[in-house]
Amino acid sequence: MERRRLIAAVGGLALLGGAVVVLRNESAPPPPQAFERFLADTVEHVPDTQRLAAPTGLELTALDRTSLRATWTATDGIGHGGFEVRWNGRTRLVRGTETELTDLDANADVHVEVRALDAMGNRSDAVTAAAVPRLAYDETWQDGLVQPVDVFDGPESLTARRWRVLDGGDTDCLGLRPLNGKRLEITCDVVDLQSNVPVRFGTPAPDGTTALVSLTTDGPVGNRPGEGEFLIALLPDPAQDLGHLARPFPPDAVVLRVTPFGAQFFVGDVENGMGATYAPPTPGVRHRWELRVKPGVVVALRDGEKVAMATADLPWTSARARMAFRQAQGTHLDVFGVGGVPGTPVAASVVPLGPSTTEDGAAVLGNVADSRLAGASSVRVVASVVSQRAAPITVELGTRSAPAAVMPPDLGLDPNRPTVVYADFPLPSPDPNPKVKLRSDGGVSAYQAHAVIADGQDARHPLPRLTDRELPAPLVPPPSVSVVHESGNDSEFPRFPNRGKVRLAVEFADTRAREVAAVKGVEVDLDGERLVVLPTNGSAGGRHEFLVDVSGLAGGRHDLDVRVLPVDERRGVQSYEQTFEIRPL
DSSP: OEEOOEEEEETTEEEEEEEEEEOOOOSSOOOOOOOOOEEOTTEEEEOOOOOOOOOEEEEEEBSSTTOEEEEEEOGGGOOTTOEEEEETTEEEEESSSEEEEOSOOTTSOEEEEEEEBOTTOOBOOOEEEEEOHHHHBOGGGGTTBOSSOEEOSSGGGGOTTTEEEEOTTOTTSEEEEOSSSOEEEEOSSEEEEEEEEEEEOOSOOTTOOSEEEEEEEOOOOOSSTTTOEEEEEEEOTTGGGOSSOOSSOOTTOEEEEEOSSBEEEEETTEEOOOOOBOOOOOTTOOEEEEEEEETTEEEEEETTEEEEEEEOOOSOSEEEEEEEEESOTTOEEEEEEEESSOOOOOOEEEEEEOOOEEETTEEEEEEOOHHHHTTOSEEEEEEEEEESSOOOEEEEETTEEEEOEEOSSOOOOOSSSOEEEEEEEESSOSSSSOEEEEEETTOEEEEEEEEEEEOOTTOOOOOOOOEEOOOOOOBOOOEEEEEEETTOOOTTTTSBOSSSEEEEEEEEOOOOOSSBOOEEEEEEEETTEEEEEEEEEEEOOOEEEEEEEOTTOOSEEEEEEEEEEESSGGGOEEEEEEEEEEOOO
C-alpha cells in the first residue's frame, strides 16, 4: 500500500491528506457486489445540474495503415466527466478529447462513436464517424525524407550503424509496448538518442525547406503531469558527440524544446518565446512533429500545423539530429526520419567512462576494451570536467596523448561549473585495452565522460536491451478532495467551528491515461463510520458535492476517508484521507 501525506488549509480547516492505492491481482473479475446508495442523516447530496451534451466534430485520421486517431470537441469546452469511445464492438473510457485505435484491419470500415459522460455515468447522444485505415493514411508525409526512415519496433532499430544511445550506463532506459506491433518506450528520467545519419542541406523544396527532421510520438508524457519534455536538436560537429544535451546549448545548434503545453526554439542558447499552445498529450496517441530548416528561419510543425518559429542564419550545411528526453517516462517513439541531401550513416558507438579517480596525479576515467575498438578508425574522448585553476588539459589514451579542446561554448575552466573537453585519437591503438586519463596542473576531475568510437561498417556491438512491457491497465481515477465551511470564515484558522455545514467536494483528478477504468462509485467514511455510498454507474470522472452537518461532532480531530471503487475490482481502489479539527466548545 502506498500512502502520501500532505497538509493543506482550506476555508479555515486544517487538512492532512493522503492517497492510497489498493491493488488486487485476480486473473478474472470477481462477481459484482451490491452497491446501493446511502447517505447518513447528516449528509445532503448536491446534484450536478449541468446539462449533458454530445461532443462534436469527430475526426478520424491515420498515421499508418492499421490505426486511427480519433479527435473531437467537448461541447462548450467542458468534458469534466470524460468520454466513452466505441468501435468494432470495443469500448474505452478516456478523459481527454483524443484516443488512438490500434491493430485494426487495414481494409475494414471502422465505425466510431463518442459520447460524453457526466459524474453519475449518464451518457450523451453519440457523435459518429467512419473510415478505412488504409484509405485514411496519407503517405505524402514521407516526401522529402531520406529513405529508409527509422521504425522503432525492436532492438535492431537502434543498431550502432544508425544510432547512439546515451543512457549514462542505465541499461533500463528503453522498453517496448505492443501498440500496432511494437513501439519504443522511454522508461528512465534522462536518455538521449543521437542519430548517426547526417542531415545535409538540399535544394529548397517548394515551401523553402532545405532540411528537416520528422518524429512520430505520443510525448512528452511522464510520471509527473506537466513535467516531461523532449528535445529535437540539430548539432553540428563536434557538438553531436556531447553527452546528455543540456543548457547552455552549443553555439549554432538548433534545439526545439517540446513540453506538454507548448514548444519553443533555441538557436545556440538564445531562447525564443513559446509558440502556439495545444492540449496536453495523451499516452498512446501519436502526433507527427517536424523541424524544418528554411532560409533564415526554422519552423516546428505538429500534425502539419505551425507551433513554433525562430530566425536562424545557420553557418553550417550539415549536422546530426538528436532526440533527448527529460522526465518523459512512458513516452512512445514510432517513426523518425531526416530530409535533405541523402547521406551515408557514419557508424559510431559510445563507451561510458568516469567518474574519474586519481592515480599518479592524473584523473583516470577507465579503460576501453579492445573488442570495442576492433575495426574502428578513430576514437574521441569526451569529458565534463571541473578544474581548480585554469591550465591546459592533456588527454591520454594508453601511451598516447593529445591536448584537450573545449567543446563550444568555451566559458573557461571553472571549479564550480563543468566544462566539456574532448580529444581525438586515430586507431588502431598500440596499447591493449587502453586506459583513459586526464592530466593538468589545474587540478582537474571529471564527473561524466565517454568515448565515441568511429566504428567500421562491419562492426558488431550488442544491441540495446529493450524490455517487453504489457500495455498498462485502465487507470482508476484518483480523488481530489476539498472541504469548505459554509461561513467561509478564516479568522480562527486552523480550527473549524462546531456548528453549521461543510461542503465536501470529491472530484476525480484529471488523468491523461490511455484508458480510464469505469468507476462503480464513491464511498466516504468519517471516523470509521460510513457517511456516503454513491453509485456512479460506470463513470470516468466528474465532481460530487455533499453538505455535511458538523454541529453534532465532538471537539478535536476527525478523519475523512474517501474511496473511488472501479467496476472491475481487479483495478484497485484509489483512496484519499483528510484530517481536520473541530474547535472545542
